[in-house]
Each structure stands twice: as structure tokens, then as C-alpha cells.
Amino acid sequence: MNSTSTNYFKNLLIRKKKLLFLYTLVLFVGFPFVLIVNLDRGLLSIAEGCFVICLGVMAILATVLPIFTFKFSLTKRHVDTYYALPINREHLFKAHFFAPIVGALLPILINFAIGAVILTFDVSLLKIFQMFLFLLLAFLLFVAVYSINTFFVLRCNSVVDACIITAAVTLCCVFVSGAIETFIQSQIVPNNMIQMEQYPEIALKLLTPMNGFFNLGETMIESHTTWNRFTGFEWGYYVYYLFVGAMAYFGAQKTFKKKKGEGAEQLSEDIFTYPLFVNLIMICLMLMLNLARTDLTGAIFIVISLFVLNFIGNGIAHRSMKVSWPMVIRFVILITVINLFNFASKETEFFGINRFVMDYREFDRIEIRNWNYSADPGYEYGVSFVPEEASENEKALMDLVYDLQRITSLDYKNDEFSIFEGDIYISISYYKDIKVYKTVNYYLNEQEASEFQNQMKRCESFLEEIYE
Amino acid sequence: MLKVENISKKLGNKMVLENCSLNVKDGSVVGLIGPNGAGKSTLLRCICDVYQSDSGSITFNGETIHENEYLKQNILYLSDDPYYMYNATIKEMKEFYQIFYPQFDEEVYRKYLKAFKLDENKNMNNFSKGMKRQSFILMALAISPKLLLLDESFDGLDPMMRLLFKRAINECIETKEMSIIISSHNLRELEDICDHFAILENAHIETSGDIDDTKESIHKIQVAFKEEKQRSDFEELDIMHYTQQGRIITMVIKGDIEENKKKLNDMNPLIMDILPVNLEEIFIYEMERKGVFTNE
Structure with a gap:
């Protein structure tokens, strides 16, 4: 970063000084202050409770901040000003990307430091150090989730689309996991010989780095009595989240550098926006509602319902409630392929798995x-x-x-x-x-x-x- | 010197600019005129790197503008509705622009802040449209870039402010050799300030040049003849616009005035008057000639 981008980075933080002060104050009341008023009680349990709440705050911020941060690349007014400024795209991206990270995490760190001093009255230094390590792990996870959401926000062309796609990114894991679970349950012989209940959970964990925050909270509580153990912490998933986050960061940077000014406030037609999520959710619903396992009336009802949902999804994406031939053809192809897959699965006794x-x-x-x-x-x-x-x-x-x-x-x-x-x-x-x-x-x-x-x-x- | 060479830009399925070329000399003021949707704003956005042209090149003092931080410090683009941060004051916007434009002149800022009677600590959200425009013009004057791109920035300014702004701009041009491209619908206003013009129509720069030279080559002539004449009687003249009320004919003619006068005198007119023609008329007649609209 050169002096312009460094100064701009500082300006981004200074501009939000009132908000940052308020946020720091809320965190102070939520952690060190709570510890002060509970000095006569078990401080460790209170600190752990506060930590879990803090993880929730970080999860929410990592989801919503990218929309506020990169709003400037989604509206014409902002684009006219920001893209004409004498700062190159990479520096502009970095300043906007890192300023909210500092703004979100620094107040947490400051309040943790104050809280740590109070904790020394009741908790061992090693335990406090362990909490500090948990906090660092949470910070890295925050950056990963923030990067992933930033990548998707930058793929959008308007603030409304960014909100919808962010919600889809956060919730699509539920659809995918639910579809896998329903599909497996409908295909597998229910006599317990074959157990595949772990797959929906794996899909859920792979698709939502938010799980990392839950896991950190659980691990924190599980490790209550120890200082040198991270009982139940899923390192594999954690490293995977960081890897995906790192990829998302580079992807977001590349996307921003190539983002066209004229795209602002236009339809979001990028593959990582509506095309991905509308189709993904449709595939999930089609897998859940297997036509091969219902009668004709049920099948007709399912097809009509799915078509209406597909129509609504495409309508939101294109801001137009019109039935177009490409949309109908895509729907027909999708429902045919998915139901052929369902049919093949049934006819081959779940690809031979049921005979296992x-x-x-x-x-x-x-x-x-x-x-x-x-x-x-x-x-x-x-x-x-x-x-x-x-x-x-x-x-x-x-x-x-x-x-x-x-x-x-x-x-x-x-x-x-x-x-x-x-x-x-x-x-x-x-x-x-x-x-x-x-x-x-x-x-x-x-x-x-x-x-x-x-x-x-x-x-x-x-x-x-x-x-x- | 700004050199726009053969740039083309497609927005969606529409070709907004096609092989447009424009040269802007240091210290000159170019009025960019054209009907709605002609591509004026797109051209300005391409110049200031908000949009990237699909083909062609844009250079300023021989260097490409795209992603050139240093060069862009000498270019300022004010859109028709410039962005300001929510709840920001003029002072905060000044701090914002100071980061990017190190040449920001505090003295000029103070001078025009006073002249425009603006309060730098007041929230810009509560400003009228005109006051917002004044605030951004104030920034532009304090930055004094080598190239200023104004997209309908006169709109919303009262006559006094326009006058003040024109004076300020003239001062900048004289002292800092600032070049300006102004797009506006108010052609009378442009005429006072611009020395060059470019007419953008149908994705092309149809006409461009020096306003005074153009004015000298386009004339409005009112003539009356003893007998009634038809347009076909004046085939020798390059007529841009023709109206007739009885025997009185008003024509806008291109070409050398003396030659045209001689041709008309040879037809023995009863009266012949040369009337002044302004930029707005040039634009209207040029558009009429291209068949954009008919002005009967």
C-alpha cells in the first residue's frame, strides 16, 4: 500500500469513529464491566459466556460487513466517484477490505486485554492464555468468513442482490444438507445396515464456515477445566475454512479489479450469484421431492410447485415475472436429470449400496x-x-x-x-x-x-x- | 493534452460510443453536447477510468489514464449527482479529497467557501441540490486538476453562482492551464465558457471544433425577394436550416459568408440581413441536418 491508500485506510476508520467508540463501549459493558460487577462469582464461566456471545457478534459482523464495505462498488453514484479517484483498484480493495476487519476486531482485542487483567484475580494465566488463543482462532475464522462473503458480494451488481446472495450463502448449507439427508433417507433401506447419517452433517460443515464459530464455542466450554487441551476442536474443518477463506480473498480481489463500473445497479448475472443459488436450491428441492416415490397426482403437484418456485427465483434474479422459454427448458432439463438420477438410484438399489x-x-x-x-x-x-x-x-x-x-x-x-x-x-x-x-x-x-x-x-x- | 482515439463502448447490447475521437488542448474548455442518451456521460466516464473502453485509447499528456494513480491525481470527474458520505460535512469531504489529491489548495478552498457562503461544518444531507453542487465545485476549484470533467454540473446553480463559477474557472484556466470538458443541456451557458465544442450523436462525435470558427462558418441570413422562391432555388448554398414565411426566407448556411452573400446578391434580394447564430442553434441545426428531429 502506498501513502494514499494508507491515508485512505486511516480515513475509513476515522470516518466511523463515533460508531467504533460506541461498539467499543458496548463490548466493554459486555465483557470487562460484567466481570467487574461479578468479581465475587466464578469469573471463568462468565468470561466463557461472554466469549460465546462475542463469537456470535463476530459471525454476524462477518456476514453483514461486506455489504456495507463494498456498497460503493454496487451503486452508480458511488462508482462514479470511487472509480475515478486516483487510487488503483487493488489499493482501493485492500483499504476497504482491511479497515472493517480492524474496526471489528481491534475493539474486541482491547476489551479482551482489559478483561484478561480482571480475570487474573480468579483464573490462571495459562487459562487466560488459552482463551487468548481461542480469540486468535476466532479472529482468523472471522477473516475467512468475511472474505467468503466479500467474494459473493463483489459478484453482485446491486445492494439488494448482495443482501439476497449473502443470505443464500449463509442458508444454502441447510438446503444442501437437508437434500442429502432426505435423499439418503429415501434411498437407503431403513434397517440400519447402512448408515450414512454423517454425510448431511459433513456437507453442512463443509458449506458453512459459521460452523467454525459454533465449534470454537463448544470447544471453549468443553475445555473449561483444562488449559492445554482443545477438546472436540475440529482442526481439519478449521484449516479447510481458512483455506477457503484465503481462496475467497484472492478471488474477491481479482473480481474487484475486473469489476466493470457500468455493472453497478444492473442485474446480477454472474455465475456465483443467482444462477448458482437458484439452481442449487432447485436441485436440492428436486432431490428432496422424489417423483419416483409418489403417485401421479403427487408428482404433478410437486412439478407445479417446483416450477412456481423456479419462476419466483428467476423473477427475483431478472426483476421480471415473465415465463421465458430458456427458463422453462432449463427447468425441464434440471427436473429430468435429477429424477433420472433418482430413478437410477432406485432401480440400482441405491447404486448397489443397499445390498451391502x-x-x-x-x-x-x-x-x-x-x-x-x-x-x-x-x-x-x-x-x-x-x-x-x-x-x-x-x-x-x-x-x-x-x-x-x-x-x-x-x-x-x-x-x-x-x-x-x-x-x-x-x-x-x-x-x-x-x-x-x-x-x-x-x-x-x-x-x-x-x-x-x-x-x-x-x-x-x-x-x-x-x-x- | 487529452487524446481520445477511436474509442468504442458497448453497454449491454447498445453501442453507446463508436470510434469516437477527441483532442482537448491544455487550457481549453470543451462543451460536450448531444441529445439525451447520446453517450456524453459515458464518454466522460471512459476518460476518467470509471468505465473501460472496449477499444481505442485514451491518453493524457501521452500516458494511459487507466489505473494510473499518479496521472489521475490531475483528473477530477464530477458526475451529475456526486456521492458524498452519509451525514458528511463539507469539511469531511474536503478531508476525503485531500487524501487523493495532494495538490488540494486550502487557500482556494477557504476563498471559495466564503464566496459561495457555505458552512463547512453543516451536514450535506440537509443541503439543497444547488448547495451540494456548489460544495463539489468548491472541491474542484481547490483541487484544480489539469483536467476537469463536469457532467451537467451547472444544473441547479443560481445565476449568481454560475457567474462566480465561470470567473473561478477562467482564473484556473489562466493560472493553471486547466482543461475542462463540460457536458450540459444548457447550451447558452456553455457558449459563455467554452472555446470548443463536440456534438455527440448516435454513438459518434458528429461535429467538433472551435466555437468561434464554427460561428464564422455558419450564418443565419434573412432574405426577401420580389417573387416567391423555393428551397430548390438555393441549391448552390449549403443550407442547414430553411424556413419561409411568404416572401421572407430565413436560412442557416454553412460556408464563407462573403461567397454566400455574393450568391444571394446575384438573385437580387429586396432585403438581406445577417443574424447572429449561437451554440444552441448550431446544435439544433446540426441535429436537424442529421435527421435527429425536424424543427419546422
């Missing part, structure tokens, strides 16, 4: 239970064995599980998976490190159950209990 059976040899112990209390007489059969020491009959029993899973998967594919009165219930528990790793359930008809029960009875570890 866990290898029992990887577990410490297998426990199989089969009971029917409503039978006359009621009974409960059980087999329990260690896989390493499994007999041939026990191995043959486990081979039957493959057949059961195959039948269940086929039933599910043919929409015949349901529980009937008189079905016989079998549960298989897989143990690892003494704990139950997973329990898989099957509901069998009399014929299937009979074959399975006969094999159970042949096992050496077979136990039975009869209820008269």
Missing part, C-alpha cells in the same frame, strides 16, 4: 436375537459368538444375513418394504470394544424366518426361552 452387508469378522462379538411374544407359545432365540472363533454353523448363519439384506433391498426397490402383522423380528448386534457398534433389524415372513431360525438352532451358542 457389514463384514462380521471385523467385529468383536455378534449377537443375534429373534423373538415372537405373540406366538403360542411365545419364544426368544439368541445366538452370540466371537467371529474369530465362529463355528461353521455360525458362519453359515451370517451368510444368511447376506440373503436377508438382498431380499430386503429388493423389497425396498419394489416398494414392498413394509412391516406386516405376524412378521418375525430379528435383530443383529455388532459389538466393538464391548459397546454395540450397530444393531440391524429385519422383519421376516414365516417362511424366511423358519429358514433363519433353523440355522440359528444349529449354532453351538444357540439359546432359547419359551413363554407359555
Whole structure:
């Protein structure tokens, strides 16, 4: 930065001196002052509470500040003045990018320093140092989230679009995660053999660096009693957020340098604005509302509803409520592709995943239970064995599980998976490190159950209990 | 010297500027005129680097303006509605401009602040349109750039202020060799201050030149003949505009006045008067000639 940009950077901060003073004062009342009035109580818990609130403030600021900061590149009046100024685009970007970071974080740091002095009355220096490290991690995360939002704001051409796209960036993770969860739930055989519930959570965490703030808060509270541990802190995700933030920073800088003055107040047609989010949300909704698993009336209702939503989304993007052929064609292609994918998934039994059976040899112990209390007489059969020491009959029993899973998967594919009165219930528990790793359930008809029960009875570890 | 060479600019699907060229000498004042939507503001924005032209080049004193921080310190663009920070005072705007224009002259600022009777500590939000314009003209005078681009900056100024501004500008031109490009719809105002003009129409600079030279080559002549004449009787003349009321004919003619007078005298007119023609008329007749509108 040269002297002009340095002076401008200072000017940006000085210009907001009243606001900064007020913000610093609020933070003072919210942290050091609260500590002062609670000197006779556990200061650490109060400090942790304040820290969590501070994380929330940072998350909000990282979301809204880019809109205020880069508003000048989104309105014609601002553009006419700012782009004509004798400062090159890179310097202009840097001054505007870093000034709010300093303005948002410096008051927090100052108040933390004051609070840290008060904390020394009740909390060890090492614990305060740990809090300081948490604060630095939060600062870096703030910059990452701020960079990501800045990138998207700069891709927009108007303030309204910037607000809408920022909201979409913040909330799209919910749609994606929800779509993945709904899709998996609709495709996977609900007998617990295949577990994929971690994927929606992974998608959620990957798509929202905001998760980093939650995780930091959780870690802070989890590490209450220690000073040298970051229990539960997801370093992998944290590093990923910083990486994405760094990429977003360079992307934002490049975008700003290439941003055309005449684009201000025009439609935002950049790929990273409406085209991305309208289509992404439509794909998510189409995945959630699977036409293959509903009747014709339901399918028609879903298609109409999706089309209306697509129409509204495009209407907002183009500021015009007109049905155009390209829009209709795009919608038709999208809904066809997604439903073909849904159909292919169903027909291939979720791409073969539904036939998957866990290898029992990887577990410490297998426990199989089969009971029917409503039978006359009621009974409960059980087999329990260690896989390493499994007999041939026990191995043959486990081979039957493959057949059961195959039948269940086929039933599910043919929409015949349901529980009937008189079905016989079998549960298989897989143990690892003494704990139950997973329990898989099957509901069998009399014929299937009979074959399975006969094999159970042949096992050496077979136990039975009869209820008269 | 500002040199605009063959620049073209497309906004959306519309070609706003096409192969436009313009030279502005040091110390000259160019009036940029043209109908609404002709591309005047776009041309000014291209010059000051708000827009980047699609083709062609814009140089000031031989250097490209685009992203040239040092060079841009000598160029100031005042749009028709300049931006000021929310709740800012003139003093704060002065501080803002001082950062970017190190040559900002505090003395000139004080002088014209007093002349314009503005309070530097008052919030600009509460200013009238004219007062806001005065404030920005004040900044322009204090900055005194080598090239000042004014986009309809006269609008909203009262006659006294216009006069004051014109004087101030003349002072700047004399002392600092400032070049100015002014776009305005008020052609009478431009005539008083400009020495050159450029007519922008249909994405092209249709006509440009020295106002005095143009005035000397365009004449409004009123003639009357014994017998009634038709326009076709004057085919030898380069007529820009022709009106006839009975035997009295008013013509705006291009070309050497003596030659034209001789041609008309040969037709034995009863009376022949040479009337003054102003910039506004030149613009109107030029537009009429291009077929932009008819002025009957």
C-alpha cells in the first residue's frame, strides 16, 4: 500500500469513529464491566459466556460487513466517484477490505486485554492464555468468513442482490444438507445396515464456515477445566475454512479489479450469484421431492410447485415475472436429470449400496436375537459368538444375513418394504470394544424366518426361552 | 493534452460510443453536447477510468489514464449527482479529497467557501441540490486538476453562482492551464465558457471544433425577394436550416459568408440581413441536418 491508500485506510476508520467508540463501549459493558460487577462469582464461566456471545457478534459482523464495505462498488453514484479517484483498484480493495476487519476486531482485542487483567484475580494465566488463543482462532475464522462473503458480494451488481446472495450463502448449507439427508433417507433401506447419517452433517460443515464459530464455542466450554487441551476442536474443518477463506480473498480481489463500473445497479448475472443459488436450491428441492416415490397426482403437484418456485427465483434474479422459454427448458432439463438420477438410484438399489452387508469378522462379538411374544407359545432365540472363533454353523448363519439384506433391498426397490402383522423380528448386534457398534433389524415372513431360525438352532451358542 | 482515439463502448447490447475521437488542448474548455442518451456521460466516464473502453485509447499528456494513480491525481470527474458520505460535512469531504489529491489548495478552498457562503461544518444531507453542487465545485476549484470533467454540473446553480463559477474557472484556466470538458443541456451557458465544442450523436462525435470558427462558418441570413422562391432555388448554398414565411426566407448556411452573400446578391434580394447564430442553434441545426428531429 502506498501513502494514499494508507491515508485512505486511516480515513475509513476515522470516518466511523463515533460508531467504533460506541461498539467499543458496548463490548466493554459486555465483557470487562460484567466481570467487574461479578468479581465475587466464578469469573471463568462468565468470561466463557461472554466469549460465546462475542463469537456470535463476530459471525454476524462477518456476514453483514461486506455489504456495507463494498456498497460503493454496487451503486452508480458511488462508482462514479470511487472509480475515478486516483487510487488503483487493488489499493482501493485492500483499504476497504482491511479497515472493517480492524474496526471489528481491534475493539474486541482491547476489551479482551482489559478483561484478561480482571480475570487474573480468579483464573490462571495459562487459562487466560488459552482463551487468548481461542480469540486468535476466532479472529482468523472471522477473516475467512468475511472474505467468503466479500467474494459473493463483489459478484453482485446491486445492494439488494448482495443482501439476497449473502443470505443464500449463509442458508444454502441447510438446503444442501437437508437434500442429502432426505435423499439418503429415501434411498437407503431403513434397517440400519447402512448408515450414512454423517454425510448431511459433513456437507453442512463443509458449506458453512459459521460452523467454525459454533465449534470454537463448544470447544471453549468443553475445555473449561483444562488449559492445554482443545477438546472436540475440529482442526481439519478449521484449516479447510481458512483455506477457503484465503481462496475467497484472492478471488474477491481479482473480481474487484475486473469489476466493470457500468455493472453497478444492473442485474446480477454472474455465475456465483443467482444462477448458482437458484439452481442449487432447485436441485436440492428436486432431490428432496422424489417423483419416483409418489403417485401421479403427487408428482404433478410437486412439478407445479417446483416450477412456481423456479419462476419466483428467476423473477427475483431478472426483476421480471415473465415465463421465458430458456427458463422453462432449463427447468425441464434440471427436473429430468435429477429424477433420472433418482430413478437410477432406485432401480440400482441405491447404486448397489443397499445390498451391502457389514463384514462380521471385523467385529468383536455378534449377537443375534429373534423373538415372537405373540406366538403360542411365545419364544426368544439368541445366538452370540466371537467371529474369530465362529463355528461353521455360525458362519453359515451370517451368510444368511447376506440373503436377508438382498431380499430386503429388493423389497425396498419394489416398494414392498413394509412391516406386516405376524412378521418375525430379528435383530443383529455388532459389538466393538464391548459397546454395540450397530444393531440391524429385519422383519421376516414365516417362511424366511423358519429358514433363519433353523440355522440359528444349529449354532453351538444357540439359546432359547419359551413363554407359555 | 487529452487524446481520445477511436474509442468504442458497448453497454449491454447498445453501442453507446463508436470510434469516437477527441483532442482537448491544455487550457481549453470543451462543451460536450448531444441529445439525451447520446453517450456524453459515458464518454466522460471512459476518460476518467470509471468505465473501460472496449477499444481505442485514451491518453493524457501521452500516458494511459487507466489505473494510473499518479496521472489521475490531475483528473477530477464530477458526475451529475456526486456521492458524498452519509451525514458528511463539507469539511469531511474536503478531508476525503485531500487524501487523493495532494495538490488540494486550502487557500482556494477557504476563498471559495466564503464566496459561495457555505458552512463547512453543516451536514450535506440537509443541503439543497444547488448547495451540494456548489460544495463539489468548491472541491474542484481547490483541487484544480489539469483536467476537469463536469457532467451537467451547472444544473441547479443560481445565476449568481454560475457567474462566480465561470470567473473561478477562467482564473484556473489562466493560472493553471486547466482543461475542462463540460457536458450540459444548457447550451447558452456553455457558449459563455467554452472555446470548443463536440456534438455527440448516435454513438459518434458528429461535429467538433472551435466555437468561434464554427460561428464564422455558419450564418443565419434573412432574405426577401420580389417573387416567391423555393428551397430548390438555393441549391448552390449549403443550407442547414430553411424556413419561409411568404416572401421572407430565413436560412442557416454553412460556408464563407462573403461567397454566400455574393450568391444571394446575384438573385437580387429586396432585403438581406445577417443574424447572429449561437451554440444552441448550431446544435439544433446540426441535429436537424442529421435527421435527429425536424424543427419546422
